[in-house]
Amino acid sequence: xxxxxxxxxxxxxxxxxxxxxxxxxxxxxxxxxxxxxxxxxxxxxxxxxxxxxxxxxxxxxxxxxxxxxxxxxxxxxxxxxxxxxxxxxxxxxxxxxxxxxxxxxxxxxxxxxxxxxxxxxxxxxxxxxxxxxxxxxxxxxxxxxxxxxxxxxxxxxxxxxxxxx
Numbered sequence: 001x002x003x004x005x006x007x008x009x010x011x012x013x014x015x016x017x018x019x020x021x022x023x024x025x026x027x028x029x030x031x032x033x034x035x036x037x038x039x040x041x042x043x044x045x046x047x048x049x050x051x052x053x054x055x056x057x058x059x060x061x062x063x064x065x066x067x068x069x070x071x072x073x074x075x076x077x078x079x080x081x082x083x084x085x086x087x088x089x090x091x092x093x094x095x096x097x098x099x100x101x102x103x104x105x106x107x108x109x110x111x112x113x114x115x116x117x118x119x120x121x122x123x124x125x126x127x128x129x130x131x132x133x134x135x136x137x138x139x140x141x142x143x144x145x146x147x148x149x150x151x152x153x154x155x156x157x158x159x160x161x162x163x164x165x
Contacts (some may be wrong), residue, residue, distance in 0.1 A: 034068025037061065040156035043103055043141045046072065050107035051145040051153070056083035058106040060090055062099035063138070070097045080109055085122055087129035094135050101136040105143060113144035113155040115162060123163050137165060 037043050043061065046069070050057055056078035062070040073093045076083045083106060094102050104126060108114075115123075123140045130137040139158040146153050158165050 034064060034066070034070070036067050037063070037069060037103065038067065040139060040141050040154060040159055043105060043139065043156075044143055044154040047105045047107075047141070047143055050105070050143045053107055054109055055079060056081065056106060056109060058083045058085050058104070060093065061103040061105065062094050062097045063101045063103065064098075065100040067101070067138075070099055082118075087126055090126055091129060091133055091135060095133070099135055101138050102130065103138050104140040106140075107143045111145045111147045113142040113152060115142055115155060115157060115160075120157075120162060123157055127163060127165060139165065 037046060046061065047059055050059070056076075057074060058076040058078070060073050060075050062073065064070055071093065075089045075093075076085050078084060085106075090102065090104065093099075104123065106119075119140070119142065123137070126140070127137045139156050140163070141154055141156050143154045144152070157163050
């Protein structure tokens with residue numbers, strides 16, 4: 001009999017399979033249930049590490065059908081005042097994670113979380129893309145930082161009524 005050796009699997013497939021349980025474990029409560037995010041404040045707290053970044057960072061939180069966190073992914077690392085984002089990058093990981101919904105989060109290094117015209121435009125585009133894919137965009141939270149003047153440290157576009165989610 002002539003046996004051929006098994007073809008080696010691509011490294012990325014093995015890495016993905018090995019990394020996935022660790023990712024899910026990181027967002028699991030002590031009772032084994034997924035960590036849930038219910039409010040924009042909880043979202044901002046989950047992404048608090050963005051507050052001190054000198055660059056714009058765009059993150060996506062993938063959620064299961066019960067709003068349990070599956071993954072938190074860095075999608076784009078930008079410059080001081082901009083971050084390049086496209087629906088393709090936002091939803092690629094969500095599809096791989098079998099996410100039912102996503103929450104978008106990015107920071108404003110200036111500290112002021114007020115959404116720009118570009119922030120509003122990309123959010124509307126992502127909402128439409130999500131509808132086509134059947135993956136809801138629940139919110140887009142912009143994280144600033146405490147400037148000591150009583151201004152908010154984050155803004156939820158959903159709560160502010162800036163987009164129709």
